[in-house]
Amino acid sequence: MNPQHRRIIVNNVFLFAVYFLTAKFGLTLDAVSGFATLVWPPSGIALAALFIFGYELWPGILAGAFLVNFLSGAPVLAACGIGLGNTCEAFAGTFLLKRVAGFQPSLERVRDVAALVLLAAFASTAVSATLGVSSLWLGRVVALASYPSTWWAWWIGDMLGVLIAGSFLFVWISRFEIYFPRTRNFEFFLLILFSAGVGCVVFCPFFGDTRTNAPIAYVLFLPLIWAGLRFGSRGAVTATLLTSIVTIAATLLGSGPFVRAKISESLTYLQLFMGVASVTSMILAATVSERRRAETGLREAVQRLRHLDEQKSTFIALASHELQTPLTSISGFVSLFLTGKIGPMSDEQKKYLSLIKESIDRIHRMVEDLLDITKIELGHIRMEKKPRDIRKLLREEIAAFKVQGDAKEIRIEEEIEEGLPEIACDQDRIKEVVDNLISNAVKYTPRKGSIRVRAKRAGQWVQIDVEDSGIGIKMADHERIFEPFQHLKKAGLEGEKSTGLGLALVKTIIEAHQGEVMLQSEEGKGATFSIRLPTPLPPK
Numbered sequence: 001m002n003p004q005h006r007r008i009i010v011n012n013v014f015l016f017a018v019y020f021l022t023a024k025f026g027l028t029l030d031a032v033s034g035f036a037t038l039v040w041p042p043s044g045i046a047l048a049a050l051f052i053f054g055y056e057l058w059p060g061i062l063a064g065a066f067l068v069n070f071l072s073g074a075p076v077l078a079a080c081g082i083g084l085g086n087t088c089e090a091f092a093g094t095f096l097l098k099r100v101a102g103f104q105p106s107l108e109r110v111r112d113v114a115a116l117v118l119l120a121a122f123a124s125t126a127v128s129a130t131l132g133v134s135s136l137w138l139g140r141v142v143a144l145a146s147y148p149s150t151w152w153a154w155w156i157g158d159m160l161g162v163l164i165a166g167s168f169l170f171v172w173i174s175r176f177e178i179y180f181p182r183t184r185n186f187e188f189f190l191l192i193l194f195s196a197g198v199g200c201v202v203f204c205p206f207f208g209d210t211r212t213n214a215p216i217a218y219v220l221f222l223p224l225i226w227a228g229l230r231f232g233s234r235g236a237v238t239a240t241l242l243t244s245i246v247t248i249a250a251t252l253l254g255s256g257p258f259v260r261a262k263i264s265e266s267l268t269y270l271q272l273f274m275g276v277a278s279v280t281s282m283i284l285a286a287t288v289s290e291r292r293r294a295e296t297g298l299r300e301a302v303q304r305l306r307h308l309d310e311q312k313s314t315f316i317a318l319a320s321h322e323l324q325t326p327l328t329s330i331s332g333f334v335s336l337f338l339t340g341k342i343g344p345m346s347d348e349q350k351k352y353l354s355l356i357k358e359s360i361d362r363i364h365r366m367v368e369d370l371l372d373i374t375k376i377e378l379g380h381i382r383m384e385k386k387p388r389d390i391r392k393l394l395r396e397e398i399a400a401f402k403v404q405g406d407a408k409e410i411r412i413e414e415e416i417e418e419g420l421p422e423i424a425c426d427q428d429r430i431k432e433v434v435d436n437l438i439s440n441a442v443k444y445t446p447r448k449g450s451i452r453v454r455a456k457r458a459g460q461w462v463q464i465d466v467e468d469s470g471i472g473i474k475m476a477d478h479e480r481i482f483e484p485f486q487h488l489k490k491a492g493l494e495g496e497k498s499t500g501l502g503l504a505l506v507k508t509i510i511e512a513h514q515g516e517v518m519l520q521s522e523e524g525k526g527a528t529f530s531i532r533l534p535t536p537l538p539p540k
Helices: 003-027 042-053 055-071 076-100 110-138 144-174 182-203 214-252 263-339 347-378 390-400 402-407 427-444 502-512
Strands: 386-388 411-416 423-425 450-458 461-468 516-521 527-534
Touching (some): 042 110, 055 076, 144 263, 214 263, 390 427, 390 461, 427 461, 502 527
Antiparallel strands (some): 450 461, 461 527
16 A cells, blocks of 8 residues: 555545544534534534545545544434535635635635635535435424424534634644734733633623623624634634634533523524634734735835836936046047138038037936935935025025026015024035026926916915916926926927026925925916925924
8 A cells, every 4th residue: 555545545534533523522413303502513624534545535525524424313314314414515615715715724815705705615515415415304303394403403504614714724734833923922812812812702601691682792803803813814713623612612511692592493503603703803804914014015025116116226326427427538529620720610610510519418418417315215315405595595596597587587585584594505506406496496387477476375385486477387287297308388489499407306305304395287277386395493
């Protein structure tokens, strides 16, 4: 006999023994019609065994179900029918979970819990209940009048066996690991104490007769919710199994809110309650697990994106640095040609060389802006933040653009609030920001338009607005306008071509000052770019 066959035989014998013993125990608990017990762990054991270890374990299920029912008084043919029904139940549940649902036994996804509940606990258990009760009816063990109540008790027992025993085996056998972080050990100990305390409140007579106080049973949800939230699916199924054992034992002893005149009636109420509690706890644990995985995946994605962004910035910085030297050389040689020192040149040659010079200068500015952006992003540029008079800085910049504004007959006005506090900033960088904003305003404002530069205090900020009467910006472009290489269509307005990096540089510099950049604009109605810089907090 080869080792594989030996392993299959050993597993079948072990499954037969476990199935027989747990089934024998269930049938002692006031089974309806003598065979339909409301406590039937074998259904969950059989399902987990076939799913995890393979279909070859079906003989252990068939033999165990046949023998336990035959010894309990079922005729041979009826016992065979029951054994066949229980085996088909495990087969059907395994097939549905594997082939239909793509089930993962760790129960860390809501879809897996839903599959276990709907396909295995609800659907496949109906096979066993139908074949089993029908076999007893055909064998004249169960009267037709008792068929519905017997079927109902059989189905509830099998369903709870799948939900409680089956889920426990799925989770622990699929990943056997008894480990919690040290910080959780104390919490786990508290959970055990709390569960014991809840059990005492619900079932102990010291707290009054709980048999007449059914709502107190809902207190049992508290430790199950705790276990699901903090200890995942393993905590949820373990807490549910332990709670089920305690509640069954207490109910059989005549204590607790589920006690009725007959044991079978008491167990019906208890098992329906535990079914709801089990599903609630598993769904809660799966939801928390999915959220944790999503958060972990998001953190890892953010880290990867940051790493890629750093690599991108480093590459751009290196490329920009390497481009500066040849660009400077080309620009120098073109300027030398234009001076005529190398030799006489025709007007047409000078015209094309001037165009080349203009293009090279634009590329050079773009490279410098790129280099500035990447250096700031990488933290290679240290902002020399010192208290600066923002009013003086703005007036100097406005004066610098008067000539350009006059050339297009554009009025540049200022509204600078008196008594503005000094701003801790890098003066050269803030000048670069204001220069970019006013330059864009001049560029995109038609002749005889107007530009207004305002500065005022806004709470703990100093706000600078550059408002123009230009072509405006579409609402759809507001978000991307601050991204690199974004250009506006100037609708035939005159002016030099843009590198598409000015506003990206503005945003980068202002954010490096812990400030904000805002835009208000509608197409054809001008634009207002606003920057906010934090003011020093007053001394306490």
